Structure formats: C-alpha cells, structure tokens
Amino acid sequence: MTNVELGLPALPAPPYPEEVRARLAADAAELIGRYPQARSALLPLLHLVQAEEGFVSPTGIRFCAEQLDLTTAEVTAVATFYTMYRRRPAGKYHVGVCTNTLCAVLGGDQIFAELQQHLGIGNNATTEDGQISIEHIECNAACDYAPVVMVNWEFFDDQTPESARQLVDDLRAGREVRPTRGARLCGFRETARILAGFPDERPGANDESGAGGAPSLAGLRLARGEALPGTPGAKVVSPRHEEPLHEEPLHDEPHQGEPHQGEPLQEEPRHEERGPEAKADGQEGTEA
Amino acid sequence: MTSAESAEKLLTPVLSDPWDDSRPWTLATYRRHHGYEGLKAALAMPPDDVIALVKDSGLRGRGGAGFPTGMKWQFIPQNDGKPHYLVVNADESEPGTCKDIPLLFANPHSLIEGMVIASYAIRCDHAFVYLRGEVVPVLRRLHAAVAEAYEAGLLGRNILGSGVDLDITVHAGAGAYICGEETALLDSLEGRRGQPRLRPPFPAIAGLYACPTVVNNVESIASVPAILARGKEWFKGLGTEKSPGFTLYSLSGHVTNPGQYEAPLGITLRQLLDLSGGVRAGHRLKFWTPGGSSTPMFTEEHLDVPLDYEGVGAAGSMLGTKALQVFDETTCVVRAVTRWTEFYAHESCGKCTPCREGTYWLVQLLRRIEAGEGVDGDLEKLLDIADNINGKSFCALGDGAASPIVSSLKYFRAEYEQHLAERRCPFDPAASTVWADGPRPGHQSATEREVHA
Numbered sequence: 001m002t003n004v005e006l007g008l009p010a011l012p013a014p015p016y017p018e019e020v021r022a023r024l025a026a027d028a029a030e031l032i033g034r035y036p037q038a039r040s041a042l043l044p045l046l047h048l049v050q051a052e053e054g055f056v057s058p059t060g061i062r063f064c065a066e067q068l069d070l071t072t073a074e075v076t077a078v079a080t081f082y083t084m085y086r087r088r089p090a091g092k093y094h095v096g097v098c099t100n101t102l103c104a105v106l107g108g109d110q111i112f113a114e115l116q117q118h119l120g121i122g123n124n125a126t127t128e129d130g131q132i133s134i135e136h137i138e139c140n141a142a143c144d145y146a147p148v149v150m151v152n153w154e155f156f157d158d159q160t161p162e163s164a165r166q167l168v169d170d171l172r173a174g175r176e177v178r179p180t181r182g183a184r185l186c187g188f189r190e191t192a193r194i195l196a197g198f199p200d201e202r203p204g205a206n207d208e209s210g211a212g213g214a215p216s217l218a219g220l221r222l223a224r225g226e227a228l229p230g231t232p233g234a235k236v237v238s239p240r241h242e243e244p245l246h247e248e249p250l251h252d253e254p255h256q257g258e259p260h261q262g263e264p265l266q267e268e269p270r271h272e273e274r275g276p277e278a279k280a281d282g283q284e285g286t287e288a
Numbered sequence: 289m290t291s292a293e294s295a296e297k298l299l300t301p302v303l304s305d306p307w308d309d310s311r312p313w314t315l316a317t318y319r320r321h322h323g324y325e326g327l328k329a330a331l332a333m334p335p336d337d338v339i340a341l342v343k344d345s346g347l348r349g350r351g352g353a354g355f356p357t358g359m360k361w362q363f364i365p366q367n368d369g370k371p372h373y374l375v376v377n378a379d380e381s382e383p384g385t386c387k388d389i390p391l392l393f394a395n396p397h398s399l400i401e402g403m404v405i406a407s408y409a410i411r412c413d414h415a416f417v418y419l420r421g422e423v424v425p426v427l428r429r430l431h432a433a434v435a436e437a438y439e440a441g442l443l444g445r446n447i448l449g450s451g452v453d454l455d456i457t458v459h460a461g462a463g464a465y466i467c468g469e470e471t472a473l474l475d476s477l478e479g480r481r482g483q484p485r486l487r488p489p490f491p492a493i494a495g496l497y498a499c500p501t502v503v504n505n506v507e508s509i510a511s512v513p514a515i516l517a518r519g520k521e522w523f524k525g526l527g528t529e530k531s532p533g534f535t536l537y538s539l540s541g542h543v544t545n546p547g548q549y550e551a552p553l554g555i556t557l558r559q560l561l562d563l564s565g566g567v568r569a570g571h572r573l574k575f576w577t578p579g580g581s582s583t584p585m586f587t588e589e590h591l592d593v594p595l596d597y598e599g600v601g602a603a604g605s606m607l608g609t610k611a612l613q614v615f616d617e618t619t620c621v622v623r624a625v626t627r628w629t630e631f632y633a634h635e636s637c638g639k640c641t642p643c644r645e646g647t648y649w650l651v652q653l654l655r656r657i658e659a660g661e662g663v664d665g666d667l668e669k670l671l672d673i674a675d676n677i678n679g680k681s682f683c684a685l686g687d688g689a690a691s692p693i694v695s696s697l698k699y700f701r702a703e704y705e706q707h708l709a710e711r712r713c714p715f716d717p718a719a720s721t722v723w724a725d726g727p728r729p730g731h732q733s734a735t736e737r738e739v740h741a
Binding site for chain 1: 301550565
C-alpha cells in the first residue's frame with residue numbers, strides 16, 4: 001500500500017533541548033502559579049512558546065501539553081482557535097493593517113494594498129530577509145486614530161500609504177521607529193513574552209509615548225475650554241500650546257522619531273520637577 | 289452661544305479628567321486626582337452597603353448590554369462556601385469601539401481601584417483582567433500599575449489595614465472577538481477555545497471554574513470609584529433618570545476631530561458634532577452607528593436621538609458601546625456592510641449553525657453585490673439569511689451580524705439596487721480616505737506633538 005502524504009507533522013513532535021525545556025518549565029511554573037486552576041495558564045503558555053520560536057510549533061504544543069497534563073490534541077484545538085498564535089514564523093516585525101470597515105474606508109485598504117506591493121508579499125507572508133511579516137487585522141480599538149497600523153502590537157496611528165511604506169523601510173533598514181502609542185519596538189518574540197505575562201523590563205518603556213494622542217484628549221480639551229482644530233471661539237488655557245512648533249515631526253514622516261532619538265526619557269526629569277506644581281493645578285497639567 | 293461654551297457645559301470629564309496631567313498612568317498622579325479615595329470610602333462600609341450604593345446609583349454596564357452593575361453584584365450568592373471571582377472584560381473588539389483601550393492606557397489605576405471595591409463587595413479575593421492580546425502598550429501599563437498597587441498595599445494581603453485580601457491576575461487574550469461575550473471569555477480564561485456557554489446557569493451562579501463570578505466591562509468598573517467617592521446623588525444628578533451618570537462617547541470616522549468625549553448619558557450626536565467641529569469639512573453625514581457595528585445603523589434623521597439606553601432603543605437601535613462611527617456621503621454602504629459581515633464570518637466561533645453558515649453565505653452574497661455581480665433576488669436572500677441568524681443563533685454575535693444588513697437595507701435599499709442595476713459599485717473608495725481632501729487640519733501635528741513631546 002502506498003503512503004499518502006497528508007502534510008501533517010510527524011508525531012510525537014520532538015521535545016525542546018533539555019536546557020530550553022528546563023528554562024521554559026520554570027517560566028511555565030510561574031505562570032501556572034497565578035491561576036487557581038492550571039489549565040487557565042494555557043493561553044499564556046502558548047504565548048510563551050511563541051516567544052521561544054516566533055510561532056507555535058508542534059514542539060511548543062507538546063511542551064504546553066506536558067506542563068498542563070493535557071493531550072497535544074487538546075492544546076492544538078486551543079492554539080488553532082486564536083488568530084495571534086502563528087503556525088508559521090512571523091517576521092522580526094509583524095505588521096498588521098486594520099482593514100475593518102472604518103479603517104478600511106478611511107484608507108486602510110489602500111495602505112494594505114500598497115504595503116503588499118511595496119514588500120512584494122501577500123497577506124500573512126514574510127519577507128525573504130525575515131524582517132517583516134504583514135497581515136490585515138480586524139478592529140484594534142483605535143478607530144479615533146484611523147487608519148491604524150500595528151507593529152508587534154504597538155500602535156502606529158493616523159497612517160497614510162506614504163508613512164506606512166516609510167515605516168516598513170525603516171524597520172528593514174534597522175532605523176529606530178517609535179510607535180505613536182507604545183514603547184520602542186522590541187522583536188516579535190520579545191513582544192510575545194510580554195503577552196505571556198512577563199512584564200517589559202526595559203527601563204522607561206512603560207513611560208514612553210505619553211497618555212495618548214489628540215483624539216484621546218479631544219473631549220477633555222473642549223471641557224477645559226480649549227479649542228480643537230475647526231472649533232471656533234475657544235480660549236487656550238494650556239501651556240501645551242505654547243510649545244515651539246519646530247518640535248513637531250513633519251506630517252509625512254511622522255514615525256522617524258529623529259528629533260527624539262537618543263533622548264527617550266528627556267521629559268522624565270521635567271515631569272518629576274513639575275510634579276508638585278501639577279498637584280496644585282492638575283487642570284493645567286503638562287502634557288504627557 | 290458659542291460651541292465652546294456649550295462644550296464646557298455639556299462635557300463632564302470624570303474618567304478622563306487626569307489624562308492631561310503628567311504621567312497619569314502612575315499611582316502618584318492618580319492620587320492627586322482623588323485616586324483610591326473611593327476605595328477608602330468603600331472599606332469603611334459593610335460589603336452589602338457597597339452593593340446597595342452601586343445599585344442605587346443606577347450605574348449600568350458600559351460594555352454593550354447596559355445591565356445594572358449593582359444588580360450583577362447582588363446576584364452573587366453569599367456564604368455559599370465557594371470562591372467568588374471578578375473578571376473584567378477588557379477584550380474590547382467590537383468594530384468602532386475604542387474607549388477601554390485609551391482609558392487603560394492613560395489611567396489603569398481607575399480600573400484597579402474599581403476592581404478592589406467590586407471584589408470587596410462580592411467577597412472575592414482573586415480577580416482577573418482579560419485584556420485582548422493585540423494591545424501591548426496597554427498590557428505594559430496594566431502590568432506596571434498592578435505592580436505599583438501591590439507595592440503600595442492596595443493589592444495583596446490586608447489591603448490598607450482592612451483585613452481584605454485581593455490578588456489581580458492580568459491575562460492577555462490571543463485574538464478572538466467572541467471572547468468579549470462573557471461566557472466565551474470565561475471558557476477562554478479557563479484555557480479553552482472561546483465558545484459561549486449555554487445560559488442559565490448564569491456566571492453569577494456558575495462562572496469561572498463553576499463558581500459565582502461577576503463579569504463587568506472595564507468602563508463599568510472604572511466608573512465605580514467616583515460613585516463611592518462622590519456619592520450616588522452626584523452620579524444620579526448626571527445623565528437621565530433611567531440612564532444616570534457619565535460615559536465615554538468615542539467619535540470616529542469622517543469627522544473633524546475624532547476622539548473620546550466624556551459626557552452625561554443622553555447627549556445627542558448633533559450636540560457632539562456641533563461642539564467637536566462636525567463632519568469633515570465639505571461633506572455631510574450619511575450613516576452612523578450609535579454603539580459599534582452590531583448596533584443597527586442610524587442616519588441623519590437620528591441626529592437628535594438621546595444617546596442613552598432608552599433613547600437609542602426607542603429609535604430602533606442599541607446604545608451598545610457608544611462607538612459613534614460616522615460615515616459621510618463618499619462611503620458606499622454596501623462596502624461598509626460587506627466588511628462588517630466579513631468580520632462576523634471570520635470571528636464566528638463555529639459553535640452554532642445559523643451563525644457559522646449564515647455569516648459565510650452573507651459574505652458570498654455581499655461580495656458579489658459589491659462587485660456588481662449580484663442577481664435579482666439577492667436582497668431578499670440577504671434578508672432571509674439575516675432573519676435566520678437573528679435571534680436563532682447561540683449568542684449575540686449572530687444578532688450583531690444581522691444588524692448592519694437589516695438596517696442598511698432599511699435605509700439604503702436603493703443603493704443596493706443601484707449596485708445590481710448598474711452592475712458596479714458607483715462609489716470611488718479614494719474619495720473616502722482621510723487624505724482625499726488633503727491632511728486633516730491640525731489633527732496630525734497635534735497627535736504627534738503630544739505623543740512625542
């Protein structure tokens with residue numbers, strides 16, 4: 001009888017090398033300890049093995065099953081349900097373009113089409129150099145910043161086809177890019193480790209990029225009596241608006257981050273110094 | 289009257305109040321804004337009184353369904369010998385919805401304080417935040433804020449010397465809209481595929497690990513501290529009689545200034561547009577959603593509908609998540625609905641046949657209509673399939689999938705027919721983009737300045 005090749009991985013999958021297994025088992029034990037019942041740690045464990053290999057491999061599935069006393073079939077059933085678990089390696093930078101209705105209409109469709117063309121790859125594919133993978137994503141809860149692009153699940157808001165092309169070019173060239181909301185990018189695997197439940201330990205990462213952009217603060221500003229673009233007759237009460245305009249990055253290259261390179265926490269000491277004053281006039285606090 | 293004056297009168301920043309202060313995600317800043325004072329007030333009261341207070345305040349769920357929060361807490365059986373759990377639904381994924389993510393990014397402590405109060409009230413010593421996975425910046429801030437709260441004695445053993453214990457576990461999801469449905473969320477949190485459970489039993493009786501569980505939306509829980517600190521009368525003084533309080537309205541789409549607008553319940557879209565700069569210059573409103581894509585769409589004729597639970601319901605839709613997605617006359621309604629339907633088909637969990645099969649076939653029909661390849665009878669077929677999903681599927685995802693189809697055919701049937709008659713889409717997608725008329729005035733630079741300054 002001839003063998004029919006189904007393209008399924010041979011079982012059982014090979015285990016991790018012993019030193020990897022031991023290291024991950026210690027991480028797994030910590031995650032499992034956070035839940036009243038061990039199986040609750042399955043999603044975190046799948047993020048953990050994705051952090052190890054850049055995707056959820058049969059070996060990773062075997063590892064999760066062993067840690068939780070489940071079958072690999074049970075783990076596979078869960079892993080394949082959730083779209084963030086990849087069955088093929090992601091690029092170092094995983095780029096998601098929102099093409100749900102609102103972002104799509106506001107330009108996400110064009111951004112995604114142009115990015116695919118620019119990179120020469122299709123949906124859910126990775127560039128040959130392994131740097132960039134792209135996929136179209138569903139609504140990422142940032143509609144007031146549409147069109148939205150995510151890189152390793154950090155926000156790159158208010159994108160245009162030009163800014164998105166520049167973004168991936170910078171990523172491939174190794175130039176630093178800054179999310180509009182989020183911290184300096186780390187690789188896809190490091191991001192997966194944060195998702196597993198191990199906090200980002202890079203100093204200052206949590207404080208990067210402020211409390212949100214103009215949309216997050218739009219209503220608050222109006223309530224403070226400030227004007228928004230296109231709203232008439234309001235007074236300006238915040239020192240925010242007295243900041244020199246030359247600090248603004250140009251509209252068409254918003255993600256280069258050059259003006260701020262090498263001084264990511266420049267604002268920090270000033271915030272600390274201003275803390276006590278802000279106490280008195282929280283209403284006119286500095287921008288984040 | 290200028291719109292600026294009305295803005296100051298109409299808007300009521302409570303949750304968003306600290307957001308323009310320095311580093312509002314830190315405990316120090318939150319304390320400057322009366323942070324954790326609501327908790328102190330709560331700990332000075334018996335737990336049942338806290339439940340009664342929240343119930344009397346009239347606070348209703350901000351995640352879509354509008355169920356009274358205090359009543360959910362009251363359903364938890366006491367002295368039953370079982371552990372109780374609080375699970376916060378931070379799986380914000382409903383298309384158009386973007387309130388919990390900015391809230392948690394700017395000030396995660398408001399949620400943590402609310403969680404301690406709620407846990408104290410329902411006698412729970414282990415609470416969970418189920419955060420959707422695709423928002424690492426928020427996860428980072430939640431991790432840090434929880435650590436900060438432990439360090440300050442606001443979590444852990446013997447909180448503020450009260451004898452109350454609480455642990456919070458921050459749990460990241462992995463990309464599944466259905467996990468916003470509370471019972472699917474619980475299955476997911478138990479390490480399973482996120483598929484909805486049959487109810488009853490409701491989570492209050494058999495939730496996480498089959499124990500009594502409260503599942504609340506982020507904004508609902510984050511609204512609790514202010515009620516404790518400032519009282520139920522203050523809260524009831526805002527909003528309308530049946531929909532008291534303040535809430536975050538998220539304006540997005542073809543508007544001059546998209547963003548978060550915190551206002552008393554009952555404000556109208558006309559008021560919000562008037563004070564925020566209106567529909568983008570040179571265009572007019574075509575259709576909008578009051579609370580995400582699952583809520584039947586509205587048109588210009590609904591501009592004066594009070595955006596509270598009753599007002600929107602009476603006008604034939606739902607307040608939902610108050611995600612006000614605004615589309616102007618350049619937008620093809622068939623395209624918009626096709627995209628939403630593709631979303632529901634992609635996110636259908638597959639458990640029940642009407643939703644799994646129905647959403648698939650809706651997508652096939654809509655794609656061919658949009659491409660100009662529709663045939664006579666397609667519109668009737670769309671409505672027929674939608675009718676076979678709505679009310680007949682296992683959970684609300686199916687109902688949500690039917691909403692945009694039924695409502696768009698109600699208001700824009702002629703546009704569908706035009707696609708059939710002309711055998712093409714009569715719209716130019718390029719005209720709908722943000723850059724179609726040049727950059728949004730001032731918007732980009734303001735964003736960049738704040739983010740990077």
